[in-house]
Amino acid sequence: MTRLALILVTVLVTCFPAVLRAHALDPGYLNLEAMGQERWRVTWRMPDVNGRPMPIEPRLPDVCTNDPPPPPVFDGRAWTTGWVAVCTGGLVGGVIRIDGLENTRTETLVRYELTPGRTQVHRLTSAETAFTVPDDPGVLDILSSYVALGVTHILEGVDHLLFVFALLLLIRGWQRLLWAITAFTLAHSITLAAATLGWLSIPPPPVEAVIALSILFLAHELSLPPEARDPLAERIPWVLSFAFGLIHGLGFAGALREIGLPEGDVPLALFAFNIGVELGQILFIVLVLAVGYLAQRLYPKFRTMAAPLTKTASYGIGSLAAFWVIERIAAF
Template identity: 70%
Template sequence: MRRLLLALLMVVTTSLPTLVSAHALDPGYLNLASLDQDRWRVTWRVPDVSGRPMPIAARLPASCSYEPPPPIFDGRAWTSAWVAHCTNGLAGGRIEIAGLERTRTDVLVRYELTPGKTQTHRLTAAETAFTVSGEAGVLEILSSYIGLGVTHILEGIDHLLFVFALLLLIRDRRRLFWAVTAFTLAHSITLVAATLGWLSLPSPPVEALIALSIVFLAYELTLPPEARDPLAQRFPWIVAFAFGLIHGLGFAGALRDIGLPEGDIPLALFAFNIGVELGQLLFIGVLLGIGVAVRRLYPAIRRQATWLMRGSSYAIGSLAAFWVIERIASF
């Protein structure tokens, strides 16, 4: 049993860096900014897949005429921009993302019926098109940005790995509760500050520090409890809060890439943050449920706890160290 688990951990550790990145797929982004009654400036951002644009295409209402230029790679995604002429406007027209049903990502569509009045709609593999409404809806903004928040955290493997390491490191439930609460509060603070422009840091160093925070937790996991950092042992919420500030900057970077509706920035920011928290709580709940189920089905696994902890710490640390090197190399 012990050898099998360790073998599986080694396979996962060596294969994950080549199969996934820390953020599996960024969402697509379609923005239609009104220039006048029948012209819209279109920005189309497509996720990168193995050095090429994801095979999806934005289709505007039938009354629109446009010629999209070839996309340009900006270091993270493929972007193109053009002007579309829509003789009957956008209201009542159909916007579709062709090919989205064959992907695992989603696309946020932001559009203006008139200058300055932004509306949003989130498209997924299950819903690849929608009819443009003439009225902006609060519920639509909430559902779109909550969904984006949940998607971002659940596809952000580095953020989930940090939470997983936190669960392994803190065995006391009361301390775990306060540590997770501190992590949530911290990344909410920097998410708001960075998104609103009060705090600005370049993305590559932030992403490297996020990976380095996971390395720190993984290193602590390799040590016996009496040899671990006293601060992390006695006050884990302080460590979680400090690293949460860094992770919040990563969330803010993703939100800046997606964009916020100009007339409803506080609402969209609130909804995105709620989505991140819901996704985080869902992940923690699933992990705790799996832990309880495994202990009940295989009581003997408690005797392998030390080996499992060490194997998990090396697997987590190896993957995080790979990300640190990869992200520093991209500076």
């Protein structure tokens, strides 16, 4: 079984190197920062596809100057360019479009200011490649945008999903699992709110490294027989998931800070983003449990294979987590 685990890990590392990153495919990012006097500083960030920028291009409202932007520069993860646009009469009522987005499976986050300091965010996808800039986004617009952003963030966050997956493998019994997931949810909701509102400030690199360490710890516990595991993880796993949930919440907050929150609607956007994270997490848990249930139904001997399969999974999870730990500490 050890040999099988090593083979699986080798195949994963060689054939799917993108999985080694916490977020396999970044979204496009368009930021329009108001400078006053009908001028906007535009920052355009395109995902990298095989060493080249993804073939998507922003189109600002017709009232804006749409001169060709400077050539993008690769920053090690994506391609970025920037320029200053003049939009006579402002952005309100204009259409912002991302050409080529309909041919992709990614999304683009549009962060814009109608006036300096008045931030709004809109999410564009392959199904919705353009939107009309509203004068004052309503409650439903903010809720839908930030719930979708929360769902997308958790489902694209391989590290967070891997932690939840390890919890599902580690904890035995429905009640213990329910308490552990509830504790994880409560904890990351607390630190997400505290960090986003500025009550708690910790630099992102150490947070990301500790998130990887939390996954490595669970992988180590999974590799041990139940009687040899840490008593805390075996008897009261909700305490462990609560403690690690506090750290993961800081990671969610870092992503939300990059996106930005609408001025005057911070509590609503924060609530919506957190709801989106929870919906994505629940969707993932239901999917994993459904796959496990179907496997038992289709292959009755699957239950007897649970222990060796769990140990095999621990090697794969631990290898990825160890890689992330080294990568993130090296990035300090």
